[in-house]
Each structure stands twice: as C-alpha cells, then as structure tokens.
Amino acid sequence: MHKYITRRILQFIxxxxxxxxIVFGLAKAAPGDPLTxxxxxxxIDPAVYEERRxxxxxxxxxxxxxxxxxxxxxxxxxxxxxxxxxxxxxxLITARIWNTLYLSLFALGVTLAIAIPIGIYSATKKYSLFDxxxxxxxxxxxxxxxxxxxxxxxxxxxFLFGWFPAQGTSTTIGLTGFELFIDKLRHLVLPxxxxxxxxxxxxxxxxxxxxxxxxxxxxxxxxxxxxxxSQSVLYKHTLRNALIPIITLLGLEFGTLLSGAVxxxxxxxxxxxxxxxxxxxxxxxxPVIMAINLILGVSILVGxxxxxxxxxxxxxxxxxx
Amino acid sequence: xxxxxxxxxxxxxDLTAQTTEKSLSPFQLAMRRFLKNKLAIAGLIILTIFxxxxxxxxxxxxxxxxxxxxxxxxxxxxxxxxxxTDSSGRxxxxxxxxxxxxxxxxxxxxxxxxxxVGTLLGSIAGYxxxxxxxxxxxxxxxxxxxxxxxxxxxLIAIIEKITITIFIVIIALTSWPNLTRIIRxxxxxxxxxxxxxxxxxxxxxDIRIIFKHFLPNAIGPIIVNxxxxxxxxxxxxxxxxxxxxxxxxxxxxWGNMITEATSLRILENNWEAWLPPGLAILLTVLAINFIGxxxxxxxxxxxxx
Numbered sequence: 001m002h003k004y005i006t007r008r009i010l011q012f013i014x015x016x017x018x019x020x021x022i023v024f025g026l027a028k029a030a031p032g033d034p035l036t037x038x039x040x041x042x043x044i045d046p047a048v049y050e051e052r053r054x055x056x057x058x059x060x061x062x063x064x065x066x067x068x069x070x071x072x073x074x075x076x077x078x079x080x081x082x083x084x085x086x087x088x089x090x091x092l093i094t095a096r097i098w099n100t101l102y103l104s105l106f107a108l109g110v111t112l113a114i115a116i117p118i119g120i121y122s123a124t125k126k127y128s129l130f131d132x133x134x135x136x137x138x139x140x141x142x143x144x145x146x147x148x149x150x151x152x153x154x155x156x157x158x159f160l161f162g163w164f165p166a167q168g169t170s171t172t173i174g175l176t177g178f179e180l181f182i183d184k185l186r187h188l189v190l191p192x193x194x195x196x197x198x199x200x201x202x203x204x205x206x207x208x209x210x211x212x213x214x215x216x217x218x219x220x221x222x223x224x225x226x227x228x229x230s231q232s233v234l235y236k237h238t239l240r241n242a243l244i245p246i247i248t249l250l251g252l253e254f255g256t257l258l259s260g261a262v263x264x265x266x267x268x269x270x271x272x273x274x275x276x277x278x279x280x281x282x283x284x285x286x287p288v289i290m291a292i293n294l295i296l297g298v299s300i301l302v303g304x305x306x307x308x309x310x311x312x313x314x315x316x317x318x319x320x321x
Numbered sequence: 322x323x324x325x326x327x328x329x330x331x332x333x334x335d336l337t338a339q340t341t342e343k344s345l346s347p348f349q350l351a352m353r354r355f356l357k358n359k360l361a362i363a364g365l366i367i368l369t370i371f372x373x374x375x376x377x378x379x380x381x382x383x384x385x386x387x388x389x390x391x392x393x394x395x396x397x398x399x400x401x402x403x404x405x406t407d408s409s410g411r412x413x414x415x416x417x418x419x420x421x422x423x424x425x426x427x428x429x430x431x432x433x434x435x436x437x438v439g440t441l442l443g444s445i446a447g448y449x450x451x452x453x454x455x456x457x458x459x460x461x462x463x464x465x466x467x468x469x470x471x472x473x474x475x476l477i478a479i480i481e482k483i484t485i486t487i488f489i490v491i492i493a494l495t496s497w498p499n500l501t502r503i504i505r506x507x508x509x510x511x512x513x514x515x516x517x518x519x520x521x522x523x524x525x526x527d528i529r530i531i532f533k534h535f536l537p538n539a540i541g542p543i544i545v546n547x548x549x550x551x552x553x554x555x556x557x558x559x560x561x562x563x564x565x566x567x568x569x570x571x572x573x574x575w576g577n578m579i580t581e582a583t584s585l586r587i588l589e590n591n592w593e594a595w596l597p598p599g600l601a602i603l604l605t606v607l608a609i610n611f612i613g614x615x616x617x618x619x620x621x622x623x624x625x626x
Contacts, residue, residue, distance in 0.1 A: 015462070015463065015466065018463050019463070019466065019467070022463070022467065026475055026476075026479065029479055030478070030479045031479070031481070139607060139610065139611075140603075140607070142610065143552070143603050143606040143607040143610055144603055144606075145556045145559050145560055145563075145599075145602055145603075145606075146560065147559075147560055147563050147564075147579065148559075148579065148599040148602065148603065151579070151582050151588060151595060151599065152599070154585075154588060155588060155589070155592070159588075159589050166585065167585070255466070255468050255469075258468055259468045259469055259470040259471060260470075262470055262471070262474070262564075263470070263560050263563070263564060266563075266564050266583075267583075277471065277474070278474075278564055280478075281474050281475075281477065281478045281566060282565070284478055284481075286478075289474075289475055289478060292471065293467075293468070293471050293472075293475060296468045296471060297466060297467055297468065300466055300467075300468060301466055304466070
C-alpha cells in the first residue's frame with residue numbers, strides 16, 4: 001500500500017516538470033516578449049533597450065531563463081499582466097479562482113446527486129419506461145453542446161419563467177450573511193446545471209453499465225443464494241463494487257469540468273478563470289494564459305494522483321500491480 | 322499466390338458459390354447487424370439529409386450567406402428572409418444552410434487527421450512495444466493531462482491567423498491521445514495471436530504485417546471511435562467558433578452563428594438567429610452518435626453498455 005502510493009508520487013514529480021517545460025515552451029513560442037512594445041518605440045535608445053533586456057534576463061541561455069521562471073513561479077510570482085498593465089497575474093487569478101471552484105463543485109455535486117441514483121434505478125429496472133427515459137436524456141445530454149444548453153437555460157429559466165438570474169455572480173449590492181449566500185447560490189444554478197449536464201448524462205450511463213456488470217458476477221449470485229435480502233445485496237455488495245471505477249473517472253472529470261468552465265463562464269458572463277482566460281487569449285496576454293494553463297494542468301495532475309491513491313485504498317487488488 | 326487461389330476457385334464453381342453464400346467476412350456480418358439497428362439507420366438518414374443540404378447549399382440557400390444588408394439587421398423571419406437576419410444584416414437561413422457545409426467538412430477532416438495520427442502512433446507503439454511503446458505512451462499521458470480546450474486556445478493565440486486548414490491541424494494535433502491508447506491496446510492483444518506468428522515466420526515485413534494483419538483486425542474499434550470522434554469534432558468546432566476563436570466571420574458555421582446570442586437582446590428576441598443552428602448541431606451530433614453506437618454493437622455484439 002505505502003509502496004504503491006510512494007511509487008505513484010514518484011511518477012508525479014517528473015510529470016510536474018514536463019508540464020512546466022511545456023508551458024514555458026509555449027510561452028517562448030508565442031510572438032513577442034515583455035519588451036516588444038519598447039523595441040518598436042523610436043523614442044527609446046537601442047542601448048537602453050539592450051540594457052533592459054539584459055536586466056530582465058531575456059538574453060540569457062534558454063535553460064537559465066527556464067530556471068529563473070520556474071523559481072519565481074514556485075514563489076507565486078507569475079509576472080505582470082499585459083492586458084491590465086502592471087497588475088500581478090497572481091492577483092488577477094486569486095480574484096477569480098474561487099468563483100470557478102464554486103461553479104465546478106456545484107456542477108460536480110449536481111452530477112453525482114442526479115447521475116448515481118438514476119443510474120442505479122435504471123440498472124435495477126432495466127428496459128422499463130424509466131430506463132428508456134433516462135437513456136433518452138443521456139443521449140440528448142451528450143449531444144447538446146455546453147454553450148447551447150446554457151443559452152437554452154437562460155432563455156427558458158431566466159427570460160420565460162424569470163426564476164434565475166442570467167448573468168454574473170450577484171445582483172444586489174450590500175447583501176450580507178445568509179442573504180448574500182442565497183443570492184450567490186441563485187446565480188450558480190443555471191451555469192452549474194449547464195456545466196454538469198454532459199457529465200451527468202455520461203455518469204448515468206457509466207453507473208448503469210457498472211451495476212449491470214457487477215450484478216452478473218459470481219459473488220452476487222452467492223450473496224443471493226445465502227439468503228440476503230435484495231436491498232442488502234444491492235447496497236452492500238453491488239453498489240460498493242460498482243462505485244470503484246467511478247472514482248477513477250472522477251479524478252479525470254476534474255479536467256473536463258475546468259475546461260468546460262471556460263465555455264460555460266463565457267455564456268453566463270460569470271467572472272471566473274474561464275472568462276479571464278478568454279479575455280487573455282483575445283488580448284494575447286501571455287503571462288495570464290501561461291499561469292492559468294500551469295495552474296489547471298497541475299490541478300488535473302493532482303486530481304489524477306488523488307484518484308489513484310483513493311482507488312488503491314478502496315480496491316486492494318490494485319496494490320499488487 | 323493469389324492468382325493461383327483464384328484459378329482453383331474458378332476450376333470449381335460449386336465451391337465458389339458455397340463459400341460466398343455461407344461464410345460472410347466479419348466485416349460483412351457486422352454490416353448486416355448494423356442494418357438491423359433502427360436507431361442507427363435513423364441516424365444515418367438524418368446525417369444523409371444534412372450531407373445533401375451541405376452539398377447543394379448553393380442551390381438551397383436563398384441569399385449570399387456573407388452579404389450584409391445594413392438596412393435590415395436583426396430582422397424577424399418574413400417571406401424574404403425565412404429565419405430573419407443577423408446583427409450584420411446577413412440572411413440566417415442561407416447561413417444555416419452554408420454552415421452545414423463548413424461544420425460537416427471540419428468535423429470530417431479533423432476526424433480524419435486525428436484518426437491518421439492516432440492510428441499511426443498507436444500502431445507503432447502496439448507493434449514494436451518496448452522502449453518505443455514506452456516513449457509514445459508517456460507522451461500520450463502528458464497530452465491527456467494538459468486541459469484540451471486550454472491547449473487549443475493557447476495554440477490559437479500563438480498562431481494568431483486562423484484558417485480552416487490550420488484549425489483542423491490544431492484540433493488533430495491535440496486530440497489523438499485517446500485513439501492512440503485504444504489502437505495500442507488492440508494491437509497488444511493481437512500480438513500474441515498465432516496467425517501473426519505465422520506471418521512473421523514466413524518472413525513478412527513489418528509494414529506488411531501491420532497493414533495486412535493488424536489493421537484489418539483493428540478496423541472495428543477504429544471505425545467506431547472515428548465516428549464518435551467526428552461528433553465530438555463538430556461540438557469542438559462549434560464551441561470554439563462560438564467563443565470567437567474558431568472559424569472567423571464572415572464564413573458561416575453553426576458555431577459562429579450562435580455567437581449572435583451572446584447579446585442578451587438577440588437571445589431574448591430573435592430565437593431565429595440562434596435556435597436553428599443549435600438544433601442543427603444537436604441533431605447532427607445525435608445522428609452520428611446513433612451511428613457510432615450502432616457500429617459498436619455491430620462490431621462487438623457481446624458488449625452491453
């Protein structure tokens with residue numbers, strides 16, 4: 001067990017370095033550098049320009065530049081934004097990262113709360129009307145692009161019914177405590193369900209398939225044969241085994257949610273990392289682009305690591321690999 | 322060798338008749354199962370309709386899809402502009418019809434490029450194994466960890482000028498890893514088969530073994546994944562065009578038509594502008610997914626999903 005976890009963590013470290021190398025490489029591949037604007041400025045003396053390049057380390061060999069960049073990133077210094085002149089990238093990100101986390105967690109909560117019960121019920125009532133209904137929903141959910149689902153949600157639930165706000169994170173200024181919480185929650189409903197739609201559809205299918213698969217195994221027949229109630233067989237034997245692969249998928253889901261958030265946040269004008277990222281892409285704000293790439297890449301890597309470790313804890317078979 | 326077999330068969334017409342009647346190739350068997358799948362056939366019909374619309378877009382469209390009429394913007398549907406006009410005064414119906422051409426073309430070619438890259442890398446990794454396999458699979462792992470959409474957008478920001486070809490190449494270069502894994506796994510399981518050993522022992526070259534023995538046996542998973550991938554490509558193209566980093570205006574695609582709806586005024590008042598292209602994407606993707614699932618059941622009748 002400890003050996004497996006140690007080995008998995010040791011594999012994690014080189015991957016971390018590779019990600020930083022790729023992000024650094026992309027930043028270098030991008031046209032221009034922090035001083036491009038000044039080189040084109042005729043009022044600036046070429047000698048001064050060269051001096052400033054030297055001071056910023058832009059003339060250093062590439063591996064020195066990488067090392068300098070990596071050491072500043074390690075202390076949380078991602079440089080300054082080009083688009084919001086002079087503002088530290090870290091400040092821009094910390095101002096928005098919580099909104100994206102709330103949104104992703106809400107979507108994940110929606111996914112699990114809907115997909116798992118429906119998947120279980122579909123599997124126990126295979127080929128019933130309910131099962132067909134769930135299958136139809138899953139097909140539609142997987143075929144609807146995230147942004148189109150969001151627009152439909154705004155049109156129906158915001159414009160036609162007026163139940164939920166269409167944009168942003170809060171409407172009334174000056175709310176405090178519980179009222180503020182409710183207001184924020186109301187703003188999360190539409191983007192949260194939109195972001196969770198595709199994964200809800202997918203997990204519903206996974207859950208159904210897994211349960212059907214486990215139901216066919218010998219130990220379930222044994223459990224039935226020794227006279228356990230069908231409730232007990234379902235919850236104690238079938239479900240526990242069927243949930244194991246779902247855990248690994250959840251580790252990978254993290255990346256899908258964060259990527260999906262880029263589009264969803266755009267539809268709902270939700271001030272998170274996604275809208276910051278899109279703004280940065282439009283303005284070629286490379287320091288911001290690279291910082292977000294790095295942060296999300298590392299989060300996904302950590303998500304996968306945690307899923308693997310958790311998998312090893314709940315499924316003893318994996319440790320002998 | 323082959324002509325000799327042919328001659329033997331010709332010499333015995335009875336035998337030829339018997340073999341063609343009784344033993345269908347696995348591929349033919351799969352096609353037979355596929356044709357019995359009602360949903361898959363429905364998908365095939367819907368997709369065919371969209372393809373016909375795409376091919377005859379010039380005939381079906383009532384206006385030039387890129388021509389603006391500034392005197393008539395954000396109009397509701399009427400006898401002249403069936404689905405109204407967009408914020409630049411272009412005819413929505415004609416853009417919808419022409420959009421099918423761009424969206425399907427990009428979906429198809431992005432899929433094709435990805436399949437070529439994915440199959441090639443997967444074949445090499447699965448066939449040679451060892452260090453080559455290790456290197457390719459580590460690279461695949463890294464590609465899978467980078468958030469896909471962010472990587473694509475970053476590349477788009479670096480390249481700056483996006484044409485349809487560059488767009489397809491970017492998508493293909495970033496979305497091969499899943500297919501590579503599947504092809505590699507299929508190859509690894511085929512490696513141990515006796516007929517591969519047989520082919521090796523009579524001195525067949527690597528290329529011949531890959532193309533004559535491995536790929537035909539891996540064709541099922543390739544076709545199924547390619548189909549489902551095309552649906553995914555159409556969604557990716559539309560999403561990127563929607564946020565404004567896909568195919569630039571005025572070229573109509575379903576995705577950049579929906580961009581109109583980022584204005585809440587248009588979203589609320591002009592459903593003609595964004596609902597039809599959205600439904601077109603939904604229907605196309607649904608149809609392709611039905612076909613893909615039908616193919617999966619046809620090639621692998623044992624699977625239950």
